[in-house]
Amino acid sequence: MNLVMVVHGPEAFDAGDAERLLGLLSPRRVLVAGVMARTAAEESGLPVTCTDERPSVVIAALAGRSCLVNRGKTPKSGRIFGEIVAGRLPGLVHIETSSGTVYCWDRGDRVLAEEIAGLIGYVLVRAKSSRARREGVREVRGCIPGEAVFVNGIVIGTATEETVVLSKENGTIRAVSGLDEKPHGFEKLLRAGLPDLHAAWCKSGPVRTAPPRQGERASRAGRIAVIDHCGHTLYREIGEGVCGVLAVGDDTTAVCGHICSHAGIPVFGVVDGDADAIVEPGYAPGSVVVEVTRGRDDDIGRELAAVRDLDPPSWEEWVEETLRILAGRVRVVVDRRGG
Secondary structure, three states: OOEEEEEEOOHHHHOOHHHHHHHHHOOOEEEEEOHHHHHHHHHHOOOOEEEOOOHHHHHHOOOOEEEEEEOOOOHHHHHHHHHHHHOOOOEEEEEEOOOOEEEEEEOOOHHHHHHHHHHHOOEEEEEOOOOOOOOOEEEEOOOOOOOEEEEOOEEEEEEOOOOEEEEEEOOEEEEEEOEEEOHHHHHHHHHOOOOOOOOOOEEEOOOOOOOOOOOOOOOOOOEEEEEEOOHHHHHHHOOOOEEEEEEEOHHHHHHHHHHHHHHOOOEEEEEOOOOOOOOOOOOOOOOEEEEEOOOOHHHHHHHHHHHOOOOOOOHHHHHHHHHHHHEOOEEEEEEOOOO
């Protein structure tokens, strides 16, 4: 078939879809798009190549036959996701495992879609994406009321409707409808500059439902990576020579702990108790999480990043000295120094 398969999200790996499709389609290459997808892919042990790009960018750069594989949290959200990706491409073949459907979007390769549907036993559906968009407005569709809503990896509130509408006006971003806002989340988002709403990574719901797996402990000496309220950037920072991660923010600490659990990298998390339960946390041996009792996690995180040596003799020494410096301002809520 000479096919490149682009897999989005962790659920396709956690549910066994990626392994099954590898066996049925025998793609020449499997590319993985998404932070948690990378974690799930590495845990699966399947022969894949991980990327930092969004699916539409990965697929646009490919020559020849390709398809997108996704497992949405519901069949409806899976279709919506496919439509969003298709809206950025001339055409798309999309395997949606949550519904057992192969979508051939717009000018997608119909022959390929038919071949895939026949091989894997899915229903083939021809579909058209909507490319109309309102300038300065972004809709986050397929939300389930009560779940967290993200923009560029930062939780900005809780969905109250199936569609959250955001707008950019007067140099800021505001929620038009469908969102119970988290003001501190908007503050964190805007701290990095006003994002392009149409290019921003927007999603809702948990970033992964499966628990993390424990990997072997990484090196005890080396550089400490700092991840401040942007857990989706973690993989860019945890290359060779990293002995630990300083994570700032409740959700960022949970994401970093989850990912680093498999990588065997300990985390020092600074939180203030406003977690949104977006992922099941897990922590490698040597990890410590402290909750701020005076001030905010932002302030203490910035202080540590500015004044602490981030290239220490050992992770253990850095943790002990950091706890001493923070004495009276934090309490330890997770302690894995004993393994």
